[in-house]
Amino acid sequence: MDKLIIEGGQPLKGTVGISGAKNAVLPILAATLLTSGKNIISGVPRVRDVFTMIRLLSELGAKLESFEGDTIVIDTSKVNHSEAPYDLVSTMRASCLVLGPLLARLGQAKVSLPGGCAIGARPMDLHIKGLEAMGARIELVQGYIQGAAEKGLNGNRIYFDTVTVTGTANLMMAAALADGETILENAAREPEIIFLADVLGQAGAKIAGQGSDVIIIQGAAALKPIECRIFPDRIEAGTFLIAAAITGGDVEITHCVPQHLEALIHKLQEAGIHVEAGDGTLRVKGGNGFKSVNVKTQPHPGFPTDLQAQTMALMTVAEGQSIIVENVFENRFMHAAELSRMGADIVLDGHTAIVKGVAELSGAPLMATDLRASASLVLAALAAKGESVISRVYHIDRGYEGIEKKLVKLGAKIRRIK
Numbered sequence: 294m295d296k297l298i299i300e301g302g303q304p305l306k307g308t309v310g311i312s313g314a315k316n317a318v319l320p321i322l323a324a325t326l327l328t329s330g331k332n333i334i335s336g337v338p339r340v341r342d343v344f345t346m347i348r349l350l351s352e353l354g355a356k357l358e359s360f361e362g363d364t365i366v367i368d369t370s371k372v373n374h375s376e377a378p379y380d381l382v383s384t385m386r387a388s389c390l391v392l393g394p395l396l397a398r399l400g401q402a403k404v405s406l407p408g409g410c411a412i413g414a415r416p417m418d419l420h421i422k423g424l425e426a427m428g429a430r431i432e433l434v435q436g437y438i439q440g441a442a443e444k445g446l447n448g449n450r451i452y453f454d455t456v457t458v459t460g461t462a463n464l465m466m467a468a469a470l471a472d473g474e475t476i477l478e479n480a481a482r483e484p485e486i487i488f489l490a491d492v493l494g495q496a497g498a499k500i501a502g503q504g505s506d507v508i509i510i511q512g513a514a515a516l517k518p519i520e521c522r523i524f525p526d527r528i529e530a531g532t533f534l535i536a537a538a539i540t541g542g543d544v545e546i547t548h549c550v551p552q553h554l555e556a557l558i559h560k561l562q563e564a565g566i567h568v569e570a571g572d573g574t575l576r577v578k579g580g581n582g583f584k585s586v587n588v589k590t591q592p593h594p595g596f597p598t599d600l601q602a603q604t605m606a607l608m609t610v611a612e613g614q615s616i617i618v619e620n621v622f623e624n625r626f627m628h629a630a631e632l633s634r635m636g637a638d639i640v641l642d643g644h645t646a647i648v649k650g651v652a653e654l655s656g657a658p659l660m661a662t663d664l665r666a667s668a669s670l671v672l673a674a675l676a677a678k679g680e681s682v683i684s685r686v687y688h689i690d691r692g693y694e695g696i697e698k699k700l701v702k703l704g705a706k707i708r709r710i711k
């Protein structure tokens with residue numbers, strides 16, 4: 294298993310370009326199942342989750358024709374299997390995104406329940422309730438969600454008790470091929486959801502309200518194959534913003550959408566870090582220290598839970614005390630124990646972390662536990678004195694394209710060993 298070795302203390306300097314958004318491309322790849330023909334998707338990041346989704350689509354009968362540069366061509370004319378097996382779903386929860394499309398396209402689906410993961414239980418009850426409201430019969434059999442809708446799905450009014458991103462995506466995709474109108478209430482408002490709605494719209498569904506908490510979908514009898522370009526990854530961009538700040542560097546981030554990062558940019562500015570937004574660019578100038586700020590994660594447009602771990606790393610070396618409240622997932626502080634091993638002062642109390650800034654972190658052997666937690670360890674190691682060795686790096690490879698190459702270009706002392 295690969296490890297990352299990081300010698301900290303180097304202020305990052307230079308320019309870094311952001312890859313396409315992992316959480317945008319995964320639902321789009323699942324949505325290709327709703328079409329029959331050649332789908333062309335560009336701006337695709339070469340991250341593990343994308344390869345896992347391609348494997349899953351292949352098992353369902355889709356054919357990857359090419360993946361050249363950042364463009365995927367995938368032919369979905371022969372989709373004929375309806376089972377997403379446990380070994381794929383257990384490595385990537387977003388595999389559950391095929392449930393809605395399979396039910397809509399084939400009238401049946403068998404998708405393994407993802408079970409618990411490092412950041413909490415993460416149930417799928419809201420996906421299931423919504424599909425049942427659209428006329429699917431769903432049973433849980435031996436760890437699988439087994440669904441049938443031989444006569445197709447019907448539009449309905451669906452209210453989400455909790456805002457769920459993949460739940461909204463799953464039902465929106467199912468509704469795109471359902472008979473009649475579906476109204477999703479308390480829907481997710483993430484940029485990835487808006488993008489999916491726009492792409493389904495171009496493919497022939499009529500969708501309105503994306504970006505608000507009520508999305509209205511008129512199903513189509515058939516959808517045209519998808520052609521789209523994935524927008525830049527806001528979580529990767531946010532991670533580099535924090536990398537520049539925590540090392541006291543001066544970094545320009547290109548190919549990003551500053552509007553997607555407003556919650557983080559405001560927090561960094563509140564902490565006294567200089568962040569300047571341009572047209573598709575962000576510039577961070579650190580080096581004068583920064584103070585602690587309080588953060589509460591919320592569904593978009595609130596502060597993203599996917600940047601909570603990285604922000605905690607930053608707060609470990611801020612001036613003062615920060616209170617971080619995780620409102621989206623019940624167990625998303627796995628990184629706190631590892632950060633403490635580097636000398637951070639963190640007290641956990643349920644969903645709240647109290648982080649008292651220390652003068653310096655020290656390098657240590659570290660264990661990555663999930664995707665964003667591992668990003669926070671990389672950030673802490675970049676700022677720490679001495680060497681850190683991060684193991685279980687496969688977590689970070691799930692969602693960051695060539696992270697150490699990009700960091701090396703900015704002057705970081707980081708290398709990967711096999």
Ligand code: UD1
Binds near residue numbers: 455459622
């Ligand atoms: C997506 C993102 C993930 C991000 C998360 C929250 C993708 C591929 N993943 O995950 O990176 O961290 O949004 O922004 O886009 N819930 C239920 N019942 C359900 C579904 C969800 O109770 O049926 C709860 C979850 O346990 C959690 C909350 O809703 O507490 C939000 O989860 P959700 O938005 O569904 O996260 P994901 O879509 O899995």
